[in-house]
Amino acid sequence: MYTFSNKLKIGSFILMAVGFLGIAIGFISMPSTVEEAKAIVASHDDGHGAHATETHAATGGHGADAHGGEHDASHDEHVLHQLRNKPWAALYVGAFFFFMISLGVLAFYAIQRAAQAGWSPLLFRVMEGITAYLVPGGIIVFVILVMSVLHMNHLFVWMDPEVVAHDELIQGKSGYLNPTFFLIRAAIFLGGWIFYRQYSRKLSLQQDEANDNANFKLNFRWSAGFLVFYLVSESMMSWDWIMSLDPHWFSTLFGWYVFASMFVSGITVIAMVTIYLKSKGLLPDVNDSHIHDLAKFMFGISIFWTYLWFSQFMLIWYSNIPEEVTYYITRIEDFKLPFFGMIAMNFLFPVLLLINSDYKRINWFVVLGGIVILLGHYLDIFNMVMPATVGDQWSIGIPEIGAVLFFAGLFIFFVFRALATVPLQPKRNPFIEESRHFHY
Amino acid sequence: MASKTIHAYYNDDDVLMHAVKKVKAAKHHIEEVYCPFPVHGLDKAMGLAPTRLAITSFLYGCVGLTVAVTMMNFIMIEDWPQDIGGKPSFSFLENMPAFVPIMFELTVFFAAHLMVITFYLRSRLWPFKEAENPDKRTTDDHFLMEIEVHGDEKELTELLMDTGAVEINVMENNNSH
Numbered sequence: 001m002y003t004f005s006n007k008l009k010i011g012s013f014i015l016m017a018v019g020f021l022g023i024a025i026g027f028i029s030m031p032s033t034v035e036e037a038k039a040i041v042a043s044h045d046d047g048h049g050a051h052a053t054e055t056h057a058a059t060g061g062h063g064a065d066a067h068g069g070e071h072d073a074s075h076d077e078h079v080l081h082q083l084r085n086k087p088w089a090a091l092y093v094g095a096f097f098f099f100m101i102s103l104g105v106l107a108f109y110a111i112q113r114a115a116q117a118g119w120s121p122l123l124f125r126v127m128e129g130i131t132a133y134l135v136p137g138g139i140i141v142f143v144i145l146v147m148s149v150l151h152m153n154h155l156f157v158w159m160d161p162e163v164v165a166h167d168e169l170i171q172g173k174s175g176y177l178n179p180t181f182f183l184i185r186a187a188i189f190l191g192g193w194i195f196y197r198q199y200s201r202k203l204s205l206q207q208d209e210a211n212d213n214a215n216f217k218l219n220f221r222w223s224a225g226f227l228v229f230y231l232v233s234e235s236m237m238s239w240d241w242i243m244s245l246d247p248h249w250f251s252t253l254f255g256w257y258v259f260a261s262m263f264v265s266g267i268t269v270i271a272m273v274t275i276y277l278k279s280k281g282l283l284p285d286v287n288d289s290h291i292h293d294l295a296k297f298m299f300g301i302s303i304f305w306t307y308l309w310f311s312q313f314m315l316i317w318y319s320n321i322p323e324e325v326t327y328y329i330t331r332i333e334d335f336k337l338p339f340f341g342m343i344a345m346n347f348l349f350p351v352l353l354l355i356n357s358d359y360k361r362i363n364w365f366v367v368l369g370g371i372v373i374l375l376g377h378y379l380d381i382f383n384m385v386m387p388a389t390v391g392d393q394w395s396i397g398i399p400e401i402g403a404v405l406f407f408a409g410l411f412i413f414f415v416f417r418a419l420a421t422v423p424l425q426p427k428r429n430p431f432i433e434e435s436r437h438f439h440y
Numbered sequence: 441m442a443s444k445t446i447h448a449y450y451n452d453d454d455v456l457m458h459a460v461k462k463v464k465a466a467k468h469h470i471e472e473v474y475c476p477f478p479v480h481g482l483d484k485a486m487g488l489a490p491t492r493l494a495i496t497s498f499l500y501g502c503v504g505l506t507v508a509v510t511m512m513n514f515i516m517i518e519d520w521p522q523d524i525g526g527k528p529s530f531s532f533l534e535n536m537p538a539f540v541p542i543m544f545e546l547t548v549f550f551a552a553h554l555m556v557i558t559f560y561l562r563s564r565l566w567p568f569k570e571a572e573n574p575d576k577r578t579t580d581d582h583f584l585m586e587i588e589v590h591g592d593e594k595e596l597t598e599l600l601m602d603t604g605a606v607e608i609n610v611m612e613n614n615n616s617h
Contacts, residue, residue, distance in 0.1 A: 314537045320526070355498070 002282050004420040008412065015409025022402015026087030037080040041393070081154055082393040088153040089389040092144055094403030096241065097265075097381050098411045099137035100258075104266025105130040106197055107230055107259075108297075113200070113223035118434040119293055122286055124204060125424045126274050130266070131197045132418030133411050138190045145186055145241070149179040155389050158247040170247050177244055185240055189233040196226040208427040216430055234259055242381075245388035249327045253312055258384075260305035264346075265377045267297045268370040273415065275363045282424055288361040289440040295360035298373060299350060305377075306347040331383060334392040338379050345376030378404065444589040445471070447574060448600040449582050449607040453479045456583040459603035460485045463587065466599055471586040474578040493562075497555035504550025508543040582606075 031037040109127040112120040148155050157163050158170045158177045170177065200219055207215040235255030243254050251257075271294040277283050316324045331339045349372045359365045386394045426432055450456040456479065463470060470486060483490075513532045516539070521529040528534040560566065578584045585605075589596060593610065600608055 310537075310540065314540065317537050357494075 001423050002277065002280075002416075002420050004416050008416055012409040012412040012416075015405045015412065017409075019402045019404070019406025019409055022398045023087065023091060023406055024402075026090055026399025026402060030087055031080060031083050034076045034080050037083050038076060040083060041079055079393065082390045085154055085389040086393065087399045088144075088155055089385055090399040090403045092141075092155060092389075093378070093381050093385050093400070094407045095137070095140050095144055096385075097378050097404070098133065098407040099141050100262040100381070101265045101269050101411070102131050102133040102137055102415075103193060103234075104262035104264070105270055106134060106193060106266075107227070107234075107263060108266055108270065110196070110200070110223040110226045110230065113220055114227055116220070116431065118431050119290060119438040119440075120435065121426055121429040121431045122283070122290065122435040122438075123270060123274060123294075124426055124429070125422060126277065126283075126419070127270055128201050128204060129419035130269055130273060130415050131201075133414045134197050135194055136410065136414055137407075138194060141241070142186055142190055146183065149183060156244060156247075157388075158244060173247060177247060182240060182244075185236060189237050192226075192229050192233055196222060196229075200226075204426065205422060207429065208423075210428065213430055234262075242384050245385060246327060249324065251312055251316070251324070251327075253308060257305075257308040257312055260301060260308050261377050261380050264298060264301035264305055265374055267294060267301060268373045270294060271298060271366055272370045273419075275367060277419070277424065279363070285425065285436045287439070289438050291363065291366055292357070292360045292440055293438075295354050295366045295369070298366070298369060299354040299360070302346055302350040302354075302373060306343070309343070309346075327387075330387045330391070335383055335387060335394065339383055342376050342379040342383060345372050346380065349373075349376075443613045444593060445611045445613055446587045446589060446593075446596060446600065447609040447611060448585045448587070448603075448605040449575075449577075449609075450585070450604065451582055451606050452604075453583065455604040456585070457482065457485055459585065459600070459605065462603050463585070463599070468587055468596065468599075469590075471588055473586070474574065474584040476579055476581060476583070479583075493555060493559060496558050497551045500554035500558075501547045501551035503554075504547040505543055507550065508539070508546035512539040512542060 031040055105127050109124065109131065111117075112124070112127075147153060148159055151159070154160065158173070159179055159182075164170045164174060200222060203215045203219040203222070207213070207219070238255045238258035242258060243250065271291065274283065274286060274294065275291065278286050313328060316328055350369050353365060353369045354360055382396075382400075429435075448459070450459060453475070456473070456475075460470065460473065460482065464485070464487065473482065473486065475482070509532070516535065517529055517532050523529065527538060532539075573579065574586065575582065575584055585600075587596065587600075589610070597608055597610070
């Protein structure tokens with residue numbers, strides 16, 4: 001039985017407090033007039049401003065009319081919107097990133113159940129603990145989406161009726177991209193995921209007290225069913241919550257790409273929490289073969305993510321169709337370091353570090369790889385959200401780091417609180433003996 | 441130098457594993473063990489050094505990557521940088537995404553094939569090679585442990601009988617190897 005250590009609890013509260021402060025500073029320093037926005041841009045550096053005008057004119061405006069005599073005025077207006085989006089986008093990236101981790105863990109958990117894996121039942125309680133964040137994290141993401149629909153921010157440009165009135169492309173998509181349907185879909189996705197999480201957790205705990213395997217079998221069926229629902233809902237979620245930030249752009253493998261990102265982050269967090277609990281002596285039956293297996297998944301799914309990233313990038317780069325390629329042009333021009341830096345962090349580093357079978361059994365190697373993978377996938381979400389919301393006004397400053405710290409604290413609090421409620425090792429799982437003696 | 445070799449037969453892999461451990465504990469050197477299928481953990485029990493085949497494969501992969509990069513850079517960028525469908529052939533980096541499929545495949549090709557060939561060379565396998573099987577039954581359902589006799593032959597035979605051997609043959613070597 002794990003008890004939520006006071007140190008960790010206080011640590012998570014400090015993270016939340018510091019993060020909250022950072023988020024608040026972001027919102028307070030948000031400009032409310034064009035003059036303030038100009039002052040902020042000017043104070044950063046002059047060359048940057050000139051560069052921004054240039055690329056803005058080159059890429060041809062995001063719904064704004066960037067030509068003629070109104071050019072300067074509309075440009076300033078545009079920058080103001082971007083700067084006003086900054087704290088919101090920072091909040092959204094942080095909220096989505098940590099939510100996505102617990103959703104990725106839920107998918108991994110369901111796969112382990114549906115595949116009747118023999119090695120992982122020892123880790124089921126750890127996974128269930130991490131997915132405990134799904135409920136608060138999902139609600140926060142949903143609230144941010146509701147705030148967007150209520151026009152409290154300008155993250156989703158298609159939610160602005162004035163923009164839609166002048167944009168035939170978005171008008172053509174309004175059958176799908178309209179605020180009501182958007183929220184209904186989000187509620188269905190979140191409802192389905194949270195329902196499976198809570199119900200599967202309940203069955204998993206009941207199995208420990210039962211005399212037969214009825215709960216286990218029922219859980220198996222629900223897990224298989226959930227995976228079907230998850231595959232469809234996750235793909236649509238990625239169109240809704242991420243891809244619709246750029247409503248003029250579309251990509252068919254985008255759902256898979258977001259999935260790979262959440263899956264590898266989720267597995268990484270499972271490995272890190274497991275290593276943490278084991279270092280406290282709380283998972284005596286978990287051996288280095290379990291860590292080795294998790295590290296193999298981290299390694300393999302990192303490559304899978306890279307494969308999808310490259311497939312999406314290369315197909316669009318190769319054919320160079322203007323309506324698709326703007327997505328990458330804005331990223332390569334304005335986000336060069338995060339865009340290519342994440343390839344190094346999400347591909348090169350884990351591949352070279354975790355290719356060695358012996359290294360995959362060494363805890364600090366796995367943790368080191370895990371930290372880089374998590375930072376890399378934060379950057380991945382950052383690169384998906386920021387170009388559409390703040391454009392070249394991006395930075396990783398107080399609001400962004402504040403949001404990460406706040407949600408990290410929240411994540412740690414809910415995950416370890418859930419871990420502390422039940423014994424860390426399932427008692428009556430039919431595969432628990434196999435898992436205890438798992439050796440690779 | 442005429443020496444003797446003992447062939448001990450077993451008909452179960454579990455028994456074989458225990459026998460190997462016992463013989464190792466009694467400090468006898470096991471020349472070879474012949475099995476009809478891979479016995480999990482036998483290499484560890486025999487104390488064999490781990491294979492370095494994976495390391496060679498990694499290095500071969502690096503060679504393959506180098507070949508691909510050098511080849512594409514020379515052909516497409518240096519030798520004849522044509523404009524093919526507007527692709528930017530000014531530098532390798534600018535046109536790199538188009539080369540990645542080739543770079544990937546050649547890396548895999550070199551890593552896989554050269555590793556397999558290394559395996560054949562190191563384990564001396566080739567067509568028309570004369571089979572080195574001491575007994576036909578080891579390809580079907582018998583396990584055979586081969587030990588060279590250095591000291592007391594009787595003691596060793598008894599030890600092997602104790603480990604559950606179903607048959608023990610003492611062979612005279614005529615300096616054949």
